[in-house]
Amino acid sequence: MQTPLGLIARLPIRTGRLTLQPLGDEHLPALAALLADPVVMRYFPRPMTLPESSIWLQRNLERYRHDGSGLFAVVRQDADGARLIGDCGLVVRSFGGRTRVELGYHFARDVWGQGLATEAARACVALAFEASDVPAVVALIRPENRPSQGVARRAGLQPRGAVLHIGLVHDVWHITREAFAQLALQ
Numbered sequence: 001m002q003t004p005l006g007l008i009a010r011l012p013i014r015t016g017r018l019t020l021q022p023l024g025d026e027h028l029p030a031l032a033a034l035l036a037d038p039v040v041m042r043y044f045p046r047p048m049t050l051p052e053s054s055i056w057l058q059r060n061l062e063r064y065r066h067d068g069s070g071l072f073a074v075v076r077q078d079a080d081g082a083r084l085i086g087d088c089g090l091v092v093r094s095f096g097g098r099t100r101v102e103l104g105y106h107f108a109r110d111v112w113g114q115g116l117a118t119e120a121a122r123a124c125v126a127l128a129f130e131a132s133d134v135p136a137v138v139a140l141i142r143p144e145n146r147p148s149q150g151v152a153r154r155a156g157l158q159p160r161g162a163v164l165h166i167g168l169v170h171d172v173w174h175i176t177r178e179a180f181a182q183l184a185l186q
């Protein structure tokens with residue numbers, strides 16, 4: 001796998017209802033509100049404070065520069081204009097002695113239940129395989145996080161093993177380039 005992945009240069013991406021674009025400093029207020037919500041952060045160690053969200057955002061901007069990828073802004077056009085409703089993207093991460101590309105996402109609670117996370121996740125999986133040479137995309141998901149498992153499954157990933165990540169057991173969900181090609185043929 002060649003890094004930097006060069007995926008950030010492919011943005012923006014438009015899906016049926018969403019635009020995926022690079023995160024920027026202008027997204028901090030909406031992002032911080034999302035990451036401070038205890039329900040959104042139920043499967044993470046704890047909700048984030050504003051300074052922690054700011055560090056999280058800066059770390060993502062650093063990922064763009066270093067890895068050519070990271071978590072992206074998911075923006076939806078609504079009556080009041082463009083609104084950041086979540087983040088979704090592809091993070092280069094080392095675990096289990098290997099470097100992998102991890103699909104990740106968080107969405108605001110008021111937009112759950114509409115298939116928007118699945119729409120963004122599918123776009124990211126397609127981007128990974130169509131615009132880079134990554135052999136596989138993985139997602140690390142807590143065994144209790146059923147909504148996230150649903151998103152991963154609908155994006156074509158399957159469970160395969162488990163790892164300890166941020167001190168918590170996570171199932172590893174997985175889709176290979178070959179499996180993605182098979183899905184695309186169906």
Ligand SMILES: CC(C)(COP(=O)(O)OP(=O)(O)OC[C@H]1O[C@@H](n2cnc3c(N)ncnc32)[C@H](O)[C@@H]1OP(=O)(O)O)[C@@H](O)C(=O)NCCC(=O)NCCS
Nearest residue numbers: 040105106107112113114115116117118140141147148151
């Ligand atoms: C994980 C998360 C993004 C899932 O959000 P979600 O809205 O449930 O996911 P989807 O966008 O796939 O929507 C699926 C739901 O929309 C419904 N839906 C409605 N229209 C749909 C459409 N066009 N396409 C697909 N599903 C649709 C589905 O039936 C499903 O409903 P259900 O929850 O009653 O079964 C959300 O729970 C979240 O942000 N969680 C907190 C952060 C988190 O845990 N992130 C993952 C860490 S691994």
